Structures are given as C-alpha cells and as structure tokens.
Amino acid sequence: MSTAPQLVVHRDKELMAQAAAARLITRIVDAQSSRGEASVVLTGGRNGNGLLAALAAAPARDAVDWSRLDLWWGDERFLPDGDPDRNVTQAREALLDAVPLDPKRVHAMPASDGPHGSDVEAAAAAYAAELAAAAGPETMSSAATAAGVPVPAFDVLMLGVGPDTHVASLFPELPAVRETERTVVGVHGAPKPPPTRVTLTLPAIRAAREVWLLAAGEDKAEAAAIALSGAGEIQAPAAGAYGRSRTLWLLDAAAASQLPRTLYPPATP
Numbered sequence: 001m002s003t004a005p006q007l008v009v010h011r012d013k014e015l016m017a018q019a020a021a022a023r024l025i026t027r028i029v030d031a032q033s034s035r036g037e038a039s040v041v042l043t044g045g046r047n048g049n050g051l052l053a054a055l056a057a058a059p060a061r062d063a064v065d066w067s068r069l070d071l072w073w074g075d076e077r078f079l080p081d082g083d084p085d086r087n088v089t090q091a092r093e094a095l096l097d098a099v100p101l102d103p104k105r106v107h108a109m110p111a112s113d114g115p116h117g118s119d120v121e122a123a124a125a126a127y128a129a130e131l132a133a134a135a136g137p138e139t140m141s142s143a144a145t146a147a148g149v150p151v152p153a154f155d156v157l158m159l160g161v162g163p164d165t166h167v168a169s170l171f172p173e174l175p176a177v178r179e180t181e182r183t184v185v186g187v188h189g190a191p192k193p194p195p196t197r198v199t200l201t202l203p204a205i206r207a208a209r210e211v212w213l214l215a216a217g218e219d220k221a222e223a224a225a226i227a228l229s230g231a232g233e234i235q236a237p238a239a240g241a242y243g244r245s246r247t248l249w250l251l252d253a254a255a256a257s258q259l260p261r262t263l264y265p266p267a268t269p
C-alpha cells in the first residue's frame with residue numbers, strides 16, 4: 001500500500017542537509033531505544049553526501065550507537081573498490097570513516113574488482129542474498145515479504161532524486177524500474193555515468209518503514225514537480241518510491257519552486 005508523500009521544504013540546501021541529519025539522528029536513536037538496533041539505507045549523489053557531511057558535523061551524532069547500526073546502499077556505481085565515484089567511497093569520506101561503525105554492519109554493494117569480477121548480475125544476486133539473510137522475523141511476517149520481498153524492514157531508506165526523476169539507479173524507462181520480482185538488479189546503459197550499476201528495485205525500496213526523498217537545487221525542481229504530480233513510475237521512478245509507514249520528501253525552496261500550488265504554495269513576496 002502506498003503512503004501519501006509528506007513534504008518538508010527548507011530555505012536552502014545547507015539547512016535542508018542539517019535538518020535532515022538531525023531528523024535521521026532522532027530516527028536512529030528512537031529505533032535503537034525500542035529494538036536495540038537500527039538499519040538505514042544510504043543514497044549517493046550530492047544531496048545524500050551533503051546530509052552525511054552535516055551529520056558528521058552535528059554535535060548530536062554522539063547520541064547514535066554507531067556499533068548497532070546497519071548500513072545498506074540503495075545503489076552503487078559498478079567500479080573498482082576505492083574508486084572516488086563509488087557511492088561507498090564518498091560516504092566514507094563524508095561520514096563513515098569518522099564514526100565507530102561495526103565493519104560487519106556496513107553492507108557495501110560489490111565492486112567491479114570483487115569476487116564477482118565484472119559480472120554485475122552476479123554482484124546484484126550476491127547483494128540480494130545478503131539482504132535476504134538479514135531479513136528478520138518482523139520482515140518475514142510483513143506484507144512486504146508476503147508479497148515476496150526478502151529484505152530487512154529498513155528504518156529509513158534515503159533516495160537522492162536525479163534531475164531526470166531517477167532514484168537509486170532506477171532510470172526512466174530502463175528495465176530495472178520495471179522489475180517486480182528481484183530485490184536487486186544490475187543496470188546497463190545508465191544515462192548518467194558510469195553506465196553499469198547495481199540497484200535496489202522498487203519492491204525492495206517499498207519494504208522500508210520510511211522512505212525519504214532528497215531534492216535540493218534548481219536542477220531538481222522539474223523532477224520534483226513531475227514525480228509529485230501523478231506521473232507513472234516507469235516514466236518518473238521517484239513517483240514509485242514510497243515507504244510502508246511514511247514517505248517524506250525533503251526539499252529546499254529551489255527544488256520546490258515548480259511544485260503545484262496545491263502541494264506547496266510559495267510565500268507571497
């Protein structure tokens with residue numbers, strides 16, 4: 001069942017990153033207080049890395065028990081380990097190297113020089129198997145798994161929205177966005193470099209408790225307006241990303257500038 005998107009619009013991208021980081025800290029601390037652990041799916045891209053950098057700078061980051069946090073990725077550029085364009089490399093630089101994570105709970109997607117070599121389908125299948133192994137009893141009894149989606153019930157899954165409405169590595173009209181069975185797939189011919197990627201699919205994304213979509217900057221304005229105006233998910237993948245309990249769009253004013261007035265009335269000058 002889809003949850004109606006809630007919108008929060010901040011003045012600018014710096015404030016959006018700081019507010020989103022504060023929100024994420026609270027969400028993780030709440031989950032750890034009630035269940036003893038938390039799981040978060042990270043996104044790549046400018047907005048996702050901006051949030052991680054803001055989190056690294058937040059004094060309240062020490063409220064998180066980093067050793068009881070599982071980190072997963074929504075997508076990865078299929079490049080050699082340590083490549084500066086890999087999402088995990090950028091996340092390590094922005095935050096992960098600065099906090100005491102348990103390395104066993106940092107679930108990076110495979111690299112192109114890893115055990116599967118250049119076989120991106122094998123890499124995707126291996127990540128799907130890792131997710132399935134981590135799927136706990138709650139997930140197993142959830143509607144998501146009843147529908148055949150063996151992934152953990154992520155507390156928060158974040159997605160940067162691309163200017164073309166892509167999320168994770170689900171690009172408009174490509175086969176990955178049409179996937180209804182598998183949780184992770186390889187992507188070939190992505191319009192944004194690099195062309196070969198690994199991505200969670202929409203069924204896996206929708207198993208998350210909360211899905212947060214991040215969009216800051218003028219170049220995201222058209223994408224946000226399209227995705228939030230009833231577009232189909234094949235043409236506008238961001239329109240198909242929602243959580244089981246909550247779907248939250250975190251925007252700055254520039255990215256919200258083309259939204260229909262019914263969704264976000266701009267302030268009168």
Ligand SMILES: O=C1O[C@H](COP(=O)(O)O)[C@@H](O)[C@H](O)[C@H]1O
Nearest residue numbers: 043044045046047160161162168
């Ligand atoms: O390539 C990617 O792009 C999107 C969006 O990135 P942005 O820089 O336009 O914000 C990102 O969500 C995805 O994880 C990444 O692989």
